[in-house]
Amino acid sequence: MRLDLTILIPHLGFLAEGALLTLEACALALIGSVILGMLVAIARTSSSKWISRLAFLYVDLFRNIPFIVQLFFFYYGLPEIGIYIDAFTTGVVALSIAGGAYASDAIRAGILAIDNGILEAAEVSGLSKRVTFTRIVLPIALRTSVRPLGSVLINMILTSSILSTITLNELTGQAKIVASDTFRPFEVYVVLLVVYAALTYLVSLGITLLHRRLNRDLQEQVS
Amino acid sequence: GMLDDIRGRNVVRIGVSLGGEPIGFRDDQNNPVGYDVDVANMIATKLGVPVEFTDVSGDARISMLVSGQLDIVVANTSATLERAKSVNFTIPYNRAGLRVIVQADSGITDLAGLAGKKIVVGRGTTGETFIKTAVPTAELVYVDQFAPDGVLQLQQKRVDAAIEDSSLLDYLATKNPSLVTIPGLYSNDPISIAVAKGDPEFVRWLDMFVSDYIQSGAYAANYKKWWGETANPPELIALW
Amino acid sequence: MLKVENVKKAFGPVTVLDGVNLTVNPGEVVSILGSSGSGKSTLIRCINGLEKLNAGKITVDDFDVSKPKELAEARKRSGTVFQLFNLYPHMTALQNITLAPIEVLKRPKAEAEAEGRALLTQVGLGDRADAYPAQLSGGQRQRVGICRALAMKPRYLLLDEVTSALDPEMTSEVLDILAKLAKDGTTMVFVTHEIEFARQISNRIVFLEKGVLLVDLPTEKFFAADGGLAQPRVAQFLSKMRKD
Amino acid sequence: MLKVENVKKAFGPVTVLDGVNLTVNPGEVVSILGSSGSGKSTLIRCINGLEKLNAGKITVDDFDVSKPKELAEARKRSGTVFQLFNLYPHMTALQNITLAPIEVLKRPKAEAEAEGRALLTQVGLGDRADAYPAQLSGGQRQRVGICRALAMKPRYLLLDEVTSALDPEMTSEVLDILAKLAKDGTTMVFVTHEIEFARQISNRIVFLEKGVLLVDLPTEKFFAADGGLAQPRVAQFLSKMRKD
Amino acid sequence: MRFAEFTPYDIVLLLQGLGVTVGLFLITSLIGLLVGVLWGVVRFYRIPVLMQLVTFVSEILKNSPVLVQLFLVFFGFPAFFHVNVTPVQAAIVTLSANTAAFVYVIAVSSIESIGRDQVEAARVFGLSRWQVLRHVIAPQAAAFSIGPLTALLVNQLQVTSLISVIGVLDLAKIGATLNLRTLKPFIVWTAVGILYYLAAKAVASLGAWAEKRLRAHSAFRGL
Ligand SMILES: Nc1ncnc2c1ncn2[C@@H]1O[C@H](COP(=O)(O)OP(=O)(O)OP(=O)(O)O)[C@@H](O)[C@H]1O
Ligand SMILES: Nc1ncnc2c1ncn2[C@@H]1O[C@H](COP(=O)(O)OP(=O)(O)OP(=O)(O)O)[C@@H](O)[C@H]1O
Ligand SMILES: [Mg+2]
Ligand SMILES: [Mg+2]
DSSP states (O other), X not given: OOOOGGGGGGGHHHHHHHHHHHHHHHHHHHHXXXXXXXXXXXXXXXXXXXXXXXXXXXXXXXXXXXXXXXXXXXXXXXXGGTOOOOHHHHHHHHHHHHHHHHHHHHHHHHHHTSOHHHHHHHHHTTOOHHHIIXXXXXXXXXXXXXXXXXXXXXXXXXXXXXXXXXXXXXXXXXXXXXXXXXXXXXXXXXXXXXXXXXXXXXXXHHHHHHHHHHHGGGSOOOO | OHHHHHHHHTOEEEEEOOSBTTTBEEOTTSOEESHHHHHHHHHHHHHTSOEEEEEOOTTTHHHHHHTTXXXXXXXXXXXXXXXXXXXXXXSOSEEEOXXXXXXXXXXXXSGGGGTTOEEEEETTSHHHXXXXXXXXXXXXXXXXXXXXXXXXXXXXXXXXXXXEEHHHHHHHHHHOTTEEEESOOSOOEEEOOXXXXXXXXXXXXXXXXXXXXXXXXXXXXXXXXXXXXXXXXOOOOOOO | OEEEEEEEEEETTEEEEEEEEEXXXXXXXXXXXXXXXXXXXXXHHHXXXXXXXXXXXXXXXXXXXXSHHHHHXXXXXXXXXXXXXXXXXXXXXXXXHHHHXXXXXXXXXXXXXXXXXXXXXXXXXXXXXXXXXXXXXXXXXXXXHHHHHHTTOOSEEEEESTTTTSOXXXXXXXXXXXHHHHHTTOEEEEEOSOHHHHHHHOSEEEEEETTEEEEEEEHHHHHSTTTGGGSHHHHHHHHHHTOO | OEEEEEEXXXXXXXXXXXXXXXXXXXXXXXXXXXXXXXSHHHHHHHHTTSSOOSEEEEEETTEETTSHHHHHHHHHHEEEEOTTOOOOTTSOHHHXXXXXXXXXXOOOHHHHHHHHHHHHHHTTOGGGTTOOGGGSOHHHHHHHHHHHHHTTOOSEEEEESTTTTSOHHHHHXXXXXXXXXHHTTOEEEEEOSOHHHHHHHOSEEEEEETTEEEEEEEHHXXXXXXXXXXXXXXXXXXXXXXXX | OTTOSOOTHHHHHHHHHHHHHHHHXXXXXXXXXXXXXXXXXHHHTTOHHHHHHHHHHHHHHHTSOHHHHHHIIIIIHHHHHOOXXXXXXXXXXXXXXXXXXXXXXXXXXXXXXXXXXXXXXXXXXXXXXXXXXXXXXXXXXXXHHHHHHHXXXXXXHHHGGGGGGGTOOSHHXXXXXXXXXXXXXXXXXXXXXXXXXXHHHHHHHHHHHHHHHHHHHHTOOOO
16 A cells, blocks of 8 residues: 555644644643642642652552543543543543642652752741742742653643543544544554654753753853 | 465454444453354354454444454444445345434434534444534534443433444443433444455355345344344345 | 850761850951861851751850741841852842842842842952852852852851862952951851961961860961960871961 | 874864873873863873874874774773772772773783782772772772772873862872872873972973963973973962962 | 443453553563663664664654554554554554663663763773673663663553553453443442552562662662
8 A cells, every 4th residue: 555645635624623622631731730740749848747648649649550540530430429520621630630740750859959058048048938938949940840841741742642532532533533534544643643743842842942041041151 | 265364364353343232242251242243153153263353443443354454344334335435345234223312301302402412423433424414513522432431421421412323222222211212213224244355255155144144043033132032123135 | 246155966976066165256257177077067057057956055146046036036147158159040149149138137129239239349240240150150159159148247257168169269269358358347257278368367266176176276376386286186287288 | 102292182163282292201200280271181181092183193102092993002001090080880999990901901800800909909998899989988989090090001190180089188198109109110191280299209290271381391490490480370370379 | 231230250350451461561561671772772882874763763652642653553554564463463562662762761861871981981991882881881871770760661551551442451441341341430440540550569669679689789879
């Protein structure tokens, strides 16, 4: 068989709709997971044993159970105990929760990487814990975790393909329909692969730019 | 030809759809069972070789034949002119119309009532094609397999309706009091065995098999086995 | 008055400070000498409350640093300059300097900035106020570190080997600034390896050895043959330091 | 004989070595002085073939280091001791020392180990042969680094600021070893900031400034008022170095 | 429904599913490790064309969803190249390649983590590239990479759940078929989730054990 990509031309608009849904879900889930990740990172560095233990449990659970199982649990399992959430919201929430577990690790690492001397400098200057955290710890941690957070986002885009299993017609879901309409799965999935790779490549380019912008002033100048 | 290939390999690879009772599903030992599975087993017996089942979902069954991953598909496949461009069909071994099932308390009684409602369809099934033209305003909810995904959504009342073959939905309605089918079949499709193009002899052999299946009474017996003693098997015409 | 009374400090089984007594009067410049591991940094860290004491008492203008509320007061009265500068990397030189005055002393931003700029100008960094630490040389960073401590108008300046991370050229930059401060009457407690420099600027020199304050003498006396040098450990230490 | 002839080396637009000539005869100890960034390390790295030359030629006993095959020979004849030790952290002191003799010189393991142990004993580390680098002090690590170079029985020993990562006590440990080696007639090229020490052990001192070899004089001459000190740059450099 | 209730045999089914999951995980991890390390060596030696090819392939594999890769191999390859691909074969090929891509990244970064200083030292003493790789880099890289590798493998264990979508009877697929019969997704997905969690924990503690042993063996405390 010849590789004939022209057969996909009539379906491009249809696929673009799916890509839009993918991006929408990922953008929302990114916001969700960074907020969640920040809270959990704070909780995990908290001095209260119970809070930090709870936060750890959350991270541990959602990192060690396959996303597809989490998703099925949320979408098909929860209604059994009376909790109904529509497919799109389920997808965004599930991505946020799973992403939050990874984001919290990235942010926590950023916090822990802060030089102790800087914290001591703040302490002896008489800065309160709150000021030290909001003015010094968090700004530095977020700057240094831009890259790891970027990989969380990229991972999220890839993971979002699984949302097709709970009736969402995001990019992969639409592609499946096209594949069954055209009986040309090879062309469809090759193109899909390239589209995802291009998408994540663009995202990682963006991350690099953002990282550079934010850390511009922290770089030693090579003279 | 394919017949020699199968005998040479000493196994026949049959695709069945295990996505709905009573057509095809798994028993509590995880073995495939159902109307289609019985038909497939009979084919294997007549061929004199053991069978290897593959569970094919709606969008895969045609392409897996084309690509040579399967020898035969007995998966509740409607023989449509569109599909016949890609694969060969035997004479029908079953018939089914498209049926719509709705929540009993939804008050929907006909197709017009589906406008703007949520309807479960299988990706790449005839139901999807039909509803898109018949009720363009309906909101389609896509699943890869009607069961359990579609059934669960109906049961959890997250959708208003579903469209599938009558053979599946009639059965579902009898088992589930909160669901009712709305009257009328939206097609009367021949359900056929599908094979890859390029081997007329093999199609001919399968045609003879189906004819024998109908005439020998195996058809009626199998139908009643799965849909109940009182069920009325649709009339099928043997070719031979 | 800064008073260290009979202070003991141990890390686990290791005793690092063993009954140290030290009094620093306003206007004095006291240098602390001692070999590596003798407890100099630990003493500084005890004074600014970064380490808890095992026994004894430290007061800064009569505020006991072991009591959290008084510690806050004590810290307002003392400023620390660190060996590794420890500047906030995401803030400009000026922001580094004004953060504590604004947040702790609640000074109005404009005032704090004006004072900060004045301090920077004083140390020759008037035009680098908006540079980030990474854009400054080591000596410049350390000068910002000194300004950060001075911005709180402390009565006591604690300095822990503030030049040891600098190369010779930058060291002299920073020492010049410190000499000027000393002449202007700033009270300083000064841990250093620059013996020649200590001799020039301090009123008193104390010598720590294995957590014990062996010698506490006016500078001249310390370097005199019948003073500090009479102590074999001090003589040995000084001879090694001046090898090259 | 180690010969550096008219060597030029640039990193991109920056010229780091600009026509350097240097000859080191067997048995000589040559110290290289110069301010930071003057190209001392680069010169050493050119000699052991870690950097490619832009122009000129370096030969070690007539083996041209710019030719891969000859470089291998040249490397067998010269050993390098690094500023940051660069020991293999996953190997014991002894393994660090014997790796190259076994793998490159194809010495039998037992022999290489016996010699390695002898070397370690010579530098006072006989009982630390099985310690990992992380378990050794800085001075001890540097001594292992020296043994590692000596184990190859090199005719030329290249040393690049081998004590600058050490504290004063450890520095003197290492310098003692080097002085002994010099007395035993080892040929050395020695980059250092320890001027006093350079004076004591070297036969010749060369002074690099911005990639140019400004001065190349016998040691006595170098420190004489009408010799090296007649050069303003050298005088300035020495005065700064000896400030404390 | 016909077989609506849970039966004791379901436990056997779940364990069978777990067996398939673990089996495929082991096979694909092993292949992935071998292939990934081989790619790493190609990169270390800077073999011209091969090195670019390896980088490209691993980028594509890392930057597209595993689900799409599975579809491409299972549906696309047979349609295009007319080869027969069973679900299990598709799973093995896809997961192995995917693991290899990430192992490659870990291999490269752990090689790079070893200071250039050390490599230079070894080169100055006349060791060849191969000798440097064998004696200096490999032992340290192994110790360095065991942590990231464990994290990767825990992740890959979860990725195996996606093969249920192409019909492999793994743990996730058993979950789906139990649902088809019982229509009780809450219990089913909870049970499946716990089994995955336990399996992930087992892999993680195995990794921790290996790390401890490797470190104890070479006993570098300060590193
Ligand atoms: N947090 C700590 N935990 C355990 N031991 C410590 C700690 N901080 C310091 N020590 C030990 O206390 C002793 C004194 O350390 P300190 O840093 O005060 O010495 P120092 O006189 O400042 O030396 P240097 O001149 O090298 O800076 C050392 O033996 C050190 O190892
Ligand atoms: N790999 C490199 N790329 C670009 N520039 C380099 C490189 N290595 C060294 N340089 C530059 O070459 C010049 C000389 O460096 P070199 O390390 O030889 O100086 P040095 O005399 O050893 O100084 P120091 O006493 O500080 O070690 C410096 O300006 C340095 O920045
Ligand atoms: Mg100290
Ligand atoms: Mg150098």
